[in-house]
Amino acid sequence: MTGAGDRLRAILDSLRVGVIAIDANGRTELQNAEASRILGVSATATRGRKLEAYLGPEHPALSLFAEALRNQREVSAHACTLPQPFGKEPLIVDLAASPIGVGDEVDGAVLTLRDRTIGSELESLMDQRALSELFSQLAAGFAHEVRNPLGGIRGCSELLSDKLNDSELQRYPELIRDETDRILRLLDGLSEFTRGGDLRLQPVNLHQVLDKLLELHSHAAGWRGVEVVREYDPSIPELELDPDRMTQVFLNLVRNAVQAMGDRGRLVLRTRMDAQFQISSDEKGRLRMVRVDIDDTGHGISEKDMPHIFTPFFTRREQGTGLGLAVSQHWVVRHGGRIQAFHLPEGGTRMRVQLPVRRGA
Numbered sequence: 001m002t003g004a005g006d007r008l009r010a011i012l013d014s015l016r017v018g019v020i021a022i023d024a025n026g027r028t029e030l031q032n033a034e035a036s037r038i039l040g041v042s043a044t045a046t047r048g049r050k051l052e053a054y055l056g057p058e059h060p061a062l063s064l065f066a067e068a069l070r071n072q073r074e075v076s077a078h079a080c081t082l083p084q085p086f087g088k089e090p091l092i093v094d095l096a097a098s099p100i101g102v103g104d105e106v107d108g109a110v111l112t113l114r115d116r117t118i119g120s121e122l123e124s125l126m127d128q129r130a131l132s133e134l135f136s137q138l139a140a141g142f143a144h145e146v147r148n149p150l151g152g153i154r155g156c157s158e159l160l161s162d163k164l165n166d167s168e169l170q171r172y173p174e175l176i177r178d179e180t181d182r183i184l185r186l187l188d189g190l191s192e193f194t195r196g197g198d199l200r201l202q203p204v205n206l207h208q209v210l211d212k213l214l215e216l217h218s219h220a221a222g223w224r225g226v227e228v229v230r231e232y233d234p235s236i237p238e239l240e241l242d243p244d245r246m247t248q249v250f251l252n253l254v255r256n257a258v259q260a261m262g263d264r265g266r267l268v269l270r271t272r273m274d275a276q277f278q279i280s281s282d283e284k285g286r287l288r289m290v291r292v293d294i295d296d297t298g299h300g301i302s303e304k305d306m307p308h309i310f311t312p313f314f315t316r317r318e319q320g321t322g323l324g325l326a327v328s329q330h331w332v333v334r335h336g337g338r339i340q341a342f343h344l345p346e347g348g349t350r351m352r353v354q355l356p357v358r359r360g361a
């Protein structure tokens with residue numbers, strides 16, 4: 001390549017936008033470094049080949065190219081999910097295709113790809129944080145306002161009970177007392193959101209937190225047939241955490257997993273550095289996260305329930321309060337992290353907690 005060609009190549013490769021040019025026959029002429037990263041194929045592997053040969057016939061880039069050539073104008077598609085090779089997380093990408101040519105003659109097209117994955121991740125983190133703060137304020141106000149009148153109602157039912165000798169009527173004040181107690185228990189659950197609202201952060205070895213929790217609880221009822229597997233990544237650094245809070249979070253998750261498995265199953269606790277947040281050598285503005293996956297082989301979560309499991313009071317269990325996941329999400333978010341649920345192909349559930357690594361750690 002000429003000096004000017006090399007220079008152009010270097011400029012294209014330095015862009016934070018993926019660029020691919022195809023000729024009139026749909027064969028790839030040029031592909032810059034960012035496009036190679038987003039598509040997961042190298043430029044040498046694609047040069048001179050048709051797009052569908054290496055992206056597959058279903059790839060959204062194909063229809064975009066076809067439309068740009070057919071209508072001879074720019075077409076774009078926002079927030080496309082692009083699958084990645086080797087089981088990596090899909091990327092969220094904005095695509096735009098424009099026809100190119102000399103004069104009126106169209107003899108090819110250019111596609112640009114903008115990776116929005118990091119931006120979307122940050123947006124969803126912000127959403128979780130705002131919602132969680134709002135709920136915790138509501139919960140605190142609500143619990144405070146309701147506790148006093150309930151105390152009054154409970155006291156009156158006891159007075160009534162003392163006055164009523166008639167055993168037929170006696171059961172009514174008892175009913176009032178039992179039901180009031182049930183509401184008071186729920187209020188206790190709600191105050192988990194706010195009790196000691198400040199985090200007591202300290203450097204913590206995450207694996208020690210998990211080990212201690214397993215040691216304390218694995219003798220409990222319901223664990224007998226559960227095989228516990230630890231797949232820890234020894235390279236993860238210490239994290240700045242509130243150990244009590246995070247123990248409570250992981251305990252909630254592990255309990256749910258064990259409950260979902262009934263008598264027997266396999267519980268896997270896996271830790272690792274989150275690759276998705278390390279894609280750039282440029283550390284500025286990027287988050288380094290540690291990921292903890294808790295996989296179970298339980299009954300799973302139905303498609304219908306999935307959007308609701310973090311909502312306070314949502315429960316499918318007879319004795320449930322529906323506060324375990326809501327409280328867990330609250331504390332994870334307060335740590336600057338995130339919590340998500342996934343279906344596992346074998347039918348169980350994966351709960352994923354991501355926690356930030358402070359700069360310099």
Ligand SMILES: Nc1ncnc2c1ncn2[C@@H]1O[C@H](COP(=O)(O)OP(=O)(O)O)[C@@H](O)[C@H]1O
Pocket residue numbers: 252256257258260296298299300301305309314315316317319320321322323324325326349
């Ligand atoms: N690991 C899991 N496997 C299957 N279902 C789960 C799992 N974790 C949570 N769930 C579902 O989410 C609901 C809410 O969980 P949670 O907030 O902990 O409340 P609770 O345990 O009191 O029901 C559960 O009732 C259950 O239906």
Ligand SMILES: [Mg+2]
Pocket residue numbers: 252255256324325
């Ligand atoms: Mg629970």
